[in-house]
Structures are given as C-alpha cells and as structure tokens.
Amino acid sequence: MSKRFNSLNGSDFLRMIVAAADGLKERAKQVNALNVFPVPDGDTGTNMSMTLSAGADELLKKPSGHLGKAAETLARGLLMGARGNSGVILSQLFRGFAKSVHDAAEVDAAGFAAALQSGVDTAYKAVAKPVEGTILTVAREAARQAVLYAKRTQDIAEVMREALAKGCEALNRTPDMLPVLKQVGVVDAGGQGLIYIYESFLSALLEMPAAEPLSSVHPAFGQSSAAGNANSPVAATDLAARAHAAGPVQAQLAAEQIEHGYCTEFIIVLPDRPEGRRTFHETTFREEMGRFGDSLLVVADEQLVKVHIHSEQPGDVMNYAMKYGELTRIKIENMREQHAQIVRGGEDSHAVSPTEANVPGALESGSDAGHSPSTPEQAQPARFGIVAVASGDGLADIFKSIGVDVVLHGGQTMNPSTENIVEAVRNVSAETVYVLPNNSNIILAARQAQELVEDRRVVVIPSKTIPQGIAAALAFQEHADAESNAQAMQSALDSVRSGQVTYAVRDTQMDGVTIRKGDFIGMLDNRIAVSDRSLAETCRKLLAEMIEDDENVLSIYSGEGVSERDTEELVRYLRERYPNLEVEVHFGGQPVYAYIFSVE
Numbered sequence: 001m002s003k004r005f006n007s008l009n010g011s012d013f014l015r016m017i018v019a020a021a022d023g024l025k026e027r028a029k030q031v032n033a034l035n036v037f038p039v040p041d042g043d044t045g046t047n048m049s050m051t052l053s054a055g056a057d058e059l060l061k062k063p064s065g066h067l068g069k070a071a072e073t074l075a076r077g078l079l080m081g082a083r084g085n086s087g088v089i090l091s092q093l094f095r096g097f098a099k100s101v102h103d104a105a106e107v108d109a110a111g112f113a114a115a116l117q118s119g120v121d122t123a124y125k126a127v128a129k130p131v132e133g134t135i136l137t138v139a140r141e142a143a144r145q146a147v148l149y150a151k152r153t154q155d156i157a158e159v160m161r162e163a164l165a166k167g168c169e170a171l172n173r174t175p176d177m178l179p180v181l182k183q184v185g186v187v188d189a190g191g192q193g194l195i196y197i198y199e200s201f202l203s204a205l206l207e208m209p210a211a212e213p214l215s216s217v218h219p220a221f222g223q224s225s226a227a228g229n230a231n232s233p234v235a236a237t238d239l240a241a242r243a244h245a246a247g248p249v250q251a252q253l254a255a256e257q258i259e260h261g262y263c264t265e266f267i268i269v270l271p272d273r274p275e276g277r278r279t280f281h282e283t284t285f286r287e288e289m290g291r292f293g294d295s296l297l298v299v300a301d302e303q304l305v306k307v308h309i310h311s312e313q314p315g316d317v318m319n320y321a322m323k324y325g326e327l328t329r330i331k332i333e334n335m336r337e338q339h340a341q342i343v344r345g346g347e348d349s350h351a352v353s354p355t356e357a358n359v360p361g362a363l364e365s366g367s368d369a370g371h372s373p374s375t376p377e378q379a380q381p382a383r384f385g386i387v388a389v390a391s392g393d394g395l396a397d398i399f400k401s402i403g404v405d406v407v408l409h410g411g412q413t414m415n416p417s418t419e420n421i422v423e424a425v426r427n428v429s430a431e432t433v434y435v436l437p438n439n440s441n442i443i444l445a446a447r448q449a450q451e452l453v454e455d456r457r458v459v460v461i462p463s464k465t466i467p468q469g470i471a472a473a474l475a476f477q478e479h480a481d482a483e484s485n486a487q488a489m490q491s492a493l494d495s496v497r498s499g500q501v502t503y504a505v506r507d508t509q510m511d512g513v514t515i516r517k518g519d520f521i522g523m524l525d526n527r528i529a530v531s532d533r534s535l536a537e538t539c540r541k542l543l544a545e546m547i548e549d550d551e552n553v554l555s556i557y558s559g560e561g562v563s564e565r566d567t568e569e570l571v572r573y574l575r576e577r578y579p580n581l582e583v584e585v586h587f588g589g590q591p592v593y594a595y596i597f598s599v600e
Contacts, residue, residue, distance in 0.1 A: 006155065007156075008107050008111075008112055010065045010071075014063055016200070016205070018056055018060070020201060023199065023203075030192075031045025031048065031190075031193045032045040032046060044189035047083040047085075049193075051087035051091060052090065054082075067106050071101050074094055078094050082265075082306065083265065083331065085295055085308060088306065089123050089135055089190065090135070090190075090194070093119040096121055097115040097116065097118060100119070109150040109156045112159060112160075113143070113146035113147045113163075116142065117144070120139050120143045126299055133173075133176075134174070134178070135190030137170050137177065138171050140170075140403070142194075149163070157205040160201055160202045164199065171195055173479065174187050174188040262310070263310055263333040264307075264309050264317050265308045268305040268307065269325050277323060278323045282298065285305070289307065289321075292317045293313075294310050295309060296309045297309075305325075382429060382430045383432065383478075385405045385432070386473060386476065387405065387421070388408070388469050389407075389409075389411065389442055390466060390469070391409055391410060391591055391592075392589035393589045394558075394586060394588040396409075398557075398586060402470065402473050402474055403473060404436075408420060408424045415439070418448040425449060425458055426453065426455075433453075434472075435450070437469075438466050438469035439465070459482070459486050461489045464493075464526055465500070465526070467496045468493045468496060470555075471492040471495055471496045472492045475488040495600055497546050497599040498524070498598060499596070499599070500593045501522050501593060501597075502593050503518065504517055504518060518533070519531045522539070542597070543597060546597060547581065553581075553599070555586065555597070556597060557590065558585065558588055558589075559595060
C-alpha cells in the first residue's frame, strides 16, 4: 500500500467521490445489463451514475477541506439529482454519512466506518419495506465489516478494503435472496453499482487508477461465481460478454410483469404558508400516494419533498401532489418501452427530457420514507434472522446497527413472556432465527418459545448479559451455515466480561458482600462483586476486577438518568489509570442499570 490514511478530510473525500463518479459512468451499461428488479427496465446503472454525477458536480462547485461541509454539499447534490429507486437510496446512504460527520473537519478510521453505518441506517429508514438481496444488503454488510475492522486498524484504506470484500461477498449472495435474480442468473444491479463506487473509493485511497481490476488489490476478488455454469449468477464484467452472445437478461422477463409502467419522479416545493394548499403531513401523504402505484419513496423536510413512484397514471400522481405545492425536477419514463428497446437491442433507451428548475434549499433533517417493491410476491425468507431482548432506546439502536432484525423490549424487572418471544420470532422472515435473551431470567422463556414455533428453526443462544448478546451478534456471519453460526455465537459468550452497576432496594448480604439499602452494587458476570455509597467508587472498584490487561477494549453503556459529567469523569479516570485501555462510550438508555460494562 503506497500510503496510509489515518484521517480523511474534505479534500480526500472529494477525490474519492470524483473517482467514483467517473468509474461508475464508465460502467453504467454493465450495471444496466444486470437490472431486473424491481422492474426489468435496465436503467439502474444510468440512474446511479447520473445521481452520483449530480452530487460530484455540486461538490466540485463548492469544494471544502472540512469533511462535514463537503459531505453536506454532496448529500444536497445527490438528493436534488437522485433518479430511480437506486439513485434515491444512494442519496440516502450519503445523507446518513453526512449527518454522521457533520461537525468533523476530518475523521479517523472509526469515524469513517461509523459514517458508513449511519448511511445504512438512514437508507433503511427511507424504505418502508426493505427487500433483502438489493443495494441495501450490500451496503449493510460492507458497513458492518467496516465498523468491526476499524477496531483493528487506524488505516482508512484497510477499512475500505475489508468493507469492499464483505460487500462483494454479500453481492454474490443476492441471487439466493431474490428469486428473480436467480431466475435470470445475475447479481443485484444496485448492489453491483455500489461495489463499483466502493472500488473507486479504495482505488483513490491507494492512489491507483480507478479502473484497475479489483483482483490486483485483494486476492478474494477476481473469482467468478459463474465459472462453468451459464445459469449461475455472474458479475457485471462477465455479463457484458454473455449479453452479446445470448441477448440481454431482461429478455427473459416479459413486459407484462411490469404492473405499473411509468417511473415518475419529481420534487414538491412546499409553500411557506399553505394558503390554497393542503398542509403537508408525511405519513398521510405517503399513504395517499401509495394508492397510485408501488416502489414508492418519499423523502421530506420542511421545504422539499422528493417523490419516486412507479404508477400507471402519472398524471393522477402529479395532480394529487400539486395540492401540496409547486412541482419541479419532473421526470417520467415508460418502463415497458425501455424494456422493449432493450429486448430489441436498442441503444440509449434511458434518454429522458426531465423538466427541471433551480430549487432553493436542500433536505437536511432526518425523515422516514416509503418503498413498496413491485414484486413482493417474489420475496422469500432470508436464511437467517436475529431477535434480541434489550431495554433502552440506545441499546436497541446498537443491536439494530449490528444486524439484529427485531429488538424485543425487556430485561431485568421486565421479562418478556414466551408469547412475546414467539411473536418476535414470527416477525422475522427467515429460515433460521437466533434468539439472544441477554438475561438469565429470560433464557427459559426463550427455550419455551423455541418449542412453540414450528414453521422455522429457532436457536436460543443463552446470553445472560447485554455485552454477551452484542458479542454473539457480532460473531454471526451471513455466509456461514446455521450450525457454524450457532457455535460461533455460543463461543462468543465467553469472549467478554460483563459488568453492571445498579442500586440496592434493601439491606442484605450476598456473595460475601454486605449491602445497605441505597448502595450502588457492582455485578461481575451476574455475581455481586462490590458495593459502595458512591456511584463513581462502585464503578472504579468493579472495573478494577474486570480489567485484567490494560490493553483490552472497554465498552461503556450509560443508562437513563446518568449525567454526562459522571461519564466524562469516569472516562478521564480510566485513561489516567489505564493508559493503554481502549475506551468506547455508548448511550444505552437502559433502566435499572446506571452502567453496563463490557471488557474484551
């Protein structure tokens, strides 16, 4: 590697984006050739390329060495230029990235990885019914790996390399998640487009030409999943030759499968005063708009509403939208005609003449949006899913960010019932569902639920604490088989030491420790280890027993009601007392426990 990147600023980010925009523009036709979902209109590459180019152009007009400002400019340009499902989702990935680095002039490897994860979280919120086997899956797996690997290295290029490798693995699995991809023998087009973007990011960081084959920078790449099998999924580079020999993959699907034929996009400029207009309420608008078609995405803030929908009556869509404000950036494409041109071998089937105008302002605030796939009947259960029990919004967000599908509210003093766990499991569309009780009092109920669910395999990983549950979730590997995952998750329970700080409600003596009512209690792996009148002293005594090597990693999850000052003082003490200890602080928001500690 020619250069180590221990920090990333706005200028570095600009170079990565320009490289990605140029690289994706060159490969847009290859991505188009893969496009069969949600409709076989063959324009995903074009849409993603034009979206990214719009963002890059905006960034080139307003460059900044401050990463937060540069990312914000990019996000604005992407949103205004977003085209198609894939383009809107791409804009949301970078919108979340921008929110994560908003105040940062530069970030380190952990900050970069966290920003990728924030992008995934924002994109998933923008899709009402996320479909696995798409760009979302690829983005999620890449970001998850980035977060994990950033704990091992400070080199951003190495983090990007590992994220890319994991993203490629996820891309190769997309046909197993979406039957239509397996039917025609391709990987997901949007996912492939994102991989091309990430390839260019890595190339820019390594100071190599963006078009250099990925196999030259990572030995895991360059292996074709289609070797010797014409019906197996193929990478875009292999597909180009196949398309010339056997015709485009879209020809394997009939135009009649496109139920709503017009891809319709526009932006509503909301008036300052809704005189003569309806007052905009996002939930109501999304519900009403949903009756006009599918593949609906709505992203809104106080000034603008970005709408994407597949509809059979685009005129009705726009007439309804005009009740809320003026329309701009209008684009309507006949997807059946696009499909027919692809089948006939026509070129430039994605040329459009959208009506556009300059729009003041940009979307900045977080929002939810909707997306309903045009072929939901084709969706099949994922191979795996995870249910975790936790209390506290912060802990719930943490579990979701590392891949847990359903977080069931519960814990100490609020144990969920067997019926609650059964319902949570049934809310996960997966063949095998792993359950993380995260409390010794919940394990039995989880095992009872295991016996009551008959339509899928349920595996209880007997985690007794939140840190054990997090370790087990991180040990899960999407590509592994069910038994290997169960063993890895079970083994992970012993890889962490768990500490919890709570308070005593009565005088007692337990585990050789004298406890008075109102004392703070420090529990080590469910054993009472210390007791003290002072919260700070209880934490210090407990951590002294937990930290056997100051080169460990300590994670602190602060509970509801704990002051930031208390946490800051604890961190300051730890850095003085244990200079080699890596300390991570997270807001858990959990009741009962002032702090939860994890040492690994």
